[in-house]
Amino acid sequence: MKPIKSFREYVEILKEHGEICIVNQEVDWHLEMSAIIRRAYELPAQAPLFKSVKDSIPGFEVLGAPVGMSPNKEHPFIRVALSLGLPINSTAAELVKAWSHLPDVKPISPRLVTDGECKENKLFNDEIDLTKLPVPFIHVGDGGRYINTYGILIVRTPDGSWVNWSITRVMLDGPRTMAGVLVPSQHIGKIYREWKSIGKEMPFALCLGVDPGIAMIAGYPLPDHVNEGEMIGGWYGEPIEVVKCETSDLEVPATSEIVIEGTVSLGDMIPEGPMGEYGGYTWVGQRKHVPRFHATAMTHRNHPIMPVVVAGMPPEENNTNWGFAIAASIQSELRNQGLPVKDCFIPIESAVHWLVVTADHRQPGYESEKLARAIGETVFASRGGSYIPKIIVVNDDIDPSDINQVVWALATRQRPDKRIDIPNQKVLPLVAYLDEKEKKEALTTKVIYNCLLPLNEWTEDEQPIEASFRSYPEDLRHHIIENWKEYGYDV
Secondary structure, eight states: OOOOOOHHHHHHHHHHTTOEEEEOSOBOTBTHHHHHHHHHHHTTOOEEEESOBTTSOTTOEEEEOTTOOOSOTTOTTHHHHHHHTOOTTOOHHHHHHHHTTGGGSOOOOOEEOSOOGGGSEEEEGGGOOGGGSOOOBOSTTOSSOEEESSOEEEEEOTTSSOEEEEOOOEEEOSSSEEEEOOOTTSHHHHHHHHHHHTTOOEEEEEEESOOHHHHHHHTSOOOTTOOHHHHHHHHHTSOOEEEEOSSSSOEEETTOSEEEEEEEEEEEEEEEOOOOOTTSOOOTTOOEEEEEEEEEEEEEOSSOEEEEOOOSSSSSHIIIIIHHHHHHHHHHHHHHTTOOEEEEEOOGGGTTOEEEEEEOTTSTTOOHHHHHHHHHHHHHHSTGGGGOOEEEEEETTSOTTOHHHHHHHHHHHOOGGGOEEEEEEEOOTTOTTOOHHHHHHTEEEEEEEEEOOOGGGSOGGGOOOOOSGGGSOHHHHHHHHHTTTTTTOOO
């Protein structure tokens, strides 16, 4: 398949595949719109496309759950596949494997063009009123309305050598101001620190509604000083088109639906949060002060479509976009280390707190505990692994995307006295169970659950046979499946 080169095109292709529910009835930005999106995730159901949002500029639309799970039981990850330009019938393992080769592509720099769809309408300074956009109040207990949940923030270092495209939450503060979260250990936080060190406000561009591949790569844990705009060009095999901002030298994807430009204050700090997060909790009362973002310009397409993600209990985009990206980056690391690993997957149900790794330790020299530890230490030392507190290592007879198989393996193959604890590991402070000290230090104890059967230590007679349907002869299984309805079954 060819990559989809705009958010508008992505919406149209989702319609063709029956993945869109058009909501013509006016909905309220206060909780109603987000509650509909949450229900669409949890059923799962089609992605809702809201045509009319209360008290918002007429003609501005919202697409909820842009990369949520599909109700198509045969192809549940169709939105992930389409976002990556891969066949819609790709399995979870095939998607992670393909995406794990992103670090191997040859970067292609974006191509600067003089004009683009995002320039169809232009507003400056006092003409801007962000409160009139269809910005949702998402969760009960949130600290405000979140204007960015699936757009990309573009910043670059003062010397221009590193341009970062990332997804980070941004809360509405006023008609021209926003509260942006700049985690010091993440790339946007590191770049902000460089601007602060020279005493200059950091220019930013917030792009709402970009190519689905751009949104996917913005969630990929690439190394420091790697430019996402060049890597997505390498993935596409051709440069993406960018245009210059109106009030800075930053360059943004030309097909963006909405672009908000401005600067990040050095010392003007404002309260932000709480927000219902990917772990599935809203920590009411946990409010912090973050830099104020000042908008100087806003450009947008005619009838723009804003993406909205409603973070919370799985599934949602933290589990699809981010979960696939983290698993893929880790699979790349393990492959480069030459470890006998087959697949990596972050179970949707685990809220990005588990990583399942399948391994073949029948190879000589790989005793099960030694292999499990080597996998864990490699993962935790990687950038992708900094987000993962728990690793489950299983034999390659387990499908890591099948939660029933993973739970079965964890329950029946992992000895409690063989758990491997590794203290003082870097961790994302948003991991749900961390205490305040761990959040502040961004350090915690991580764990490896070794579920590898000691196959090298057993004789052939001692090898267990799985007692399940897939253990029967293939021709018998095929015969039963082919004749299932004749047996009287309707499912």
